[in-house]
Amino acid sequence: MTIKNIIIYISLAILPTVSCAQCNEYTKKQCIPQLTPYTFNGQLNNTVLSEGETAELRLTFYKDQEYRILVKGEDELGKLQFQLFDTDNNLLYDNADEGYTDLWDFMVESTDDFIVRILVPQNKNKAEIESGCVSILVGFRAFGSRTIFK
Amino acid sequence: MLKISIKICCFILILANAMLSYGCQNKKQVHENRIESSIPQRQSVIPVKNVFYNVPSPIEVTEIIKKMNLLYQPDLMNDVSHASNYLSQADIAINVGVYGADLSYIRIYEQFQDAARYLAVIKKFTRELGIPEEQERLTAQRVEKNLENQDSLLNIISDTFTRSDSYLKENERGETAALIVFGGWIETLYLATNIVDLKNPQKEMISLISQQKHSVSNLIGILNQYRNDSKIEQILLDLKELDASFQEIVQSRKAGSGVKVKNGKNVIGNHVRLTASKETIKKIQSINNRIRAKITDL
Numbered sequence: 447m448t449i450k451n452i453i454i455y456i457s458l459a460i461l462p463t464v465s466c467a468q469c470n471e472y473t474k475k476q477c478i479p480q481l482t483p484y485t486f487n488g489q490l491n492n493t494v495l496s497e498g499e500t501a502e503l504r505l506t507f508y509k510d511q512e513y514r515i516l517v518k519g520e521d522e523l524g525k526l527q528f529q530l531f532d533t534d535n536n537l538l539y540d541n542a543d544e545g546y547t548d549l550w551d552f553m554v555e556s557t558d559d560f561i562v563r564i565l566v567p568q569n570k571n572k573a574e575i576e577s578g579c580v581s582i583l584v585g586f587r588a589f590g591s592r593t594i595f596k
Numbered sequence: 597m598l599k600i601s602i603k604i605c606c607f608i609l610i611l612a613n614a615m616l617s618y619g620c621q622n623k624k625q626v627h628e629n630r631i632e633s634s635i636p637q638r639q640s641v642i643p644v645k646n647v648f649y650n651v652p653s654p655i656e657v658t659e660i661i662k663k664m665n666l667l668y669q670p671d672l673m674n675d676v677s678h679a680s681n682y683l684s685q686a687d688i689a690i691n692v693g694v695y696g697a698d699l700s701y702i703r704i705y706e707q708f709q710d711a712a713r714y715l716a717v718i719k720k721f722t723r724e725l726g727i728p729e730e731q732e733r734l735t736a737q738r739v740e741k742n743l744e745n746q747d748s749l750l751n752i753i754s755d756t757f758t759r760s761d762s763y764l765k766e767n768e769r770g771e772t773a774a775l776i777v778f779g780g781w782i783e784t785l786y787l788a789t790n791i792v793d794l795k796n797p798q799k800e801m802i803s804l805i806s807q808q809k810h811s812v813s814n815l816i817g818i819l820n821q822y823r824n825d826s827k828i829e830q831i832l833l834d835l836k837e838l839d840a841s842f843q844e845i846v847q848s849r850k851a852g853s854g855v856k857v858k859n860g861k862n863v864i865g866n867h868v869r870l871t872a873s874k875e876t877i878k879k880i881q882s883i884n885n886r887i888r889a890k891i892t893d894l
Contacts, residue, residue: 485656485750485754491648504817505650505814512861532852
């Protein structure tokens with residue numbers, strides 16, 4: 447057993463801990479600031495996803511509030527697709543219709559439960575499967591509010 | 597012999613690696629029942645790797661209460677003098693959430709002296725949860741500078757809870773983060789159900805209480821990930837009882853009209869109506885009061 451092999455094994459062992467921390471750092475530094483001027487709802491939703499994988503966020507949106515959904519992934523994942531469904535699985539919004547934008551601002555006419563579904567597209571041009579941190583964040587503000595938070 | 601010991605150690609580390617891969621963040625364990633959702637017109641069944649559940653933050657719900665122009669009722673809040681009763685990490689975490697909800701309530705009435713007292717307790721508790729000291733110093737400086745400003749206090753509350761959530765999840769303490777969320781949700785519902793005058797109920801408050809029907813199941817979803825923890829297991833039993841009373845609220849949903857643009861804003865034209873009897877609201881109040889007493893009256 448060489449020193450080199452020992453170092454490789456130990457690196458493999460600590461990799462997920464590093465990945466968790468890096469994913470959080472990515473979310474805090476690259477993603478949360480993009481919710482401004484909305485107030486972040488305080489709940490970090492992030493994970494490492496690979497091409498072809500899906501994640502969901504289930505939550506309530508209130509009437510008379512304005513919301514921002516932000517879905518952002520590390521560059522190697524390319525453009526992410528996200529969709530908004532009601533709990534009867536009716537598709538309400540698909541960012542594919544807006545050039546795979548990473549954020550969408552909206553309101554709802556009635557308070558209800560919703561599902562945000564995120565799909566990491568598969569890149570058929572690459573031989574390797576890419577993985578990266580994906581953040582799904584929600585910000586809110588009272589309808590008509592124009593406060594800028596510094 | 598040394599080579600074999602090193603190989604065994606490395607094998608154990610790699611095994612830990614594989615286990616940690618499932619433990620990152622607050623992702624739901626899908627190894628038991630793989631969640632499958634259907635997207636009409638797109639694909640028949642899509643396996644979902646991670647499911648996240650969020651509940652409305654106390655900041656958001658108290659913003660809605662603010663619009664109702666009700667009197668400030670400080671006696672409803674959990675008194676800061678009770679803080680010395682919370683000794684375990686779990687009780688501290690839950691009451692960080694409770695006091696955070698109270699602080700959100702205080703903010704909408706611009707009671708900045710009360711705000712300072714509640715923020716001091718929250719700071720003490722986050723320190724006891726091991727959340728790094730420098731965040732505390734920063735918060736204290738910002739509070740002193742911005743105490744007479746409602747929007748800046750909002751920022752301070754939001755930042756405090758974001759940083760706590762992030763730190764705890766980063767350090768594999770998702771169940772502690774979940775307990776904070778639980779404490780905040782219970783206290784917010786407690787405030788709403790005890791502010792409302794059940795003899796002459798305000799329509800908007802009844803509506804707000806009824807709407808928590810949507811979020812209680814998501815709160816159960818958050819805590820379910822940590823159901824092996826005995827404290828959380830007990831909490832789940834209480835929440836399921838509360839959920840059962842929320843299920844008495846009748847929900848009717850009409851087909852929506854999709855997304856419209858109104859005054860430059862995207863609006864989802866959904867139609868949901870909730871109908872709750874006074875008896876159901878009283879039952880919800882009673883069960884939630886009991887849960888709240890369990891977590892605050894120690």
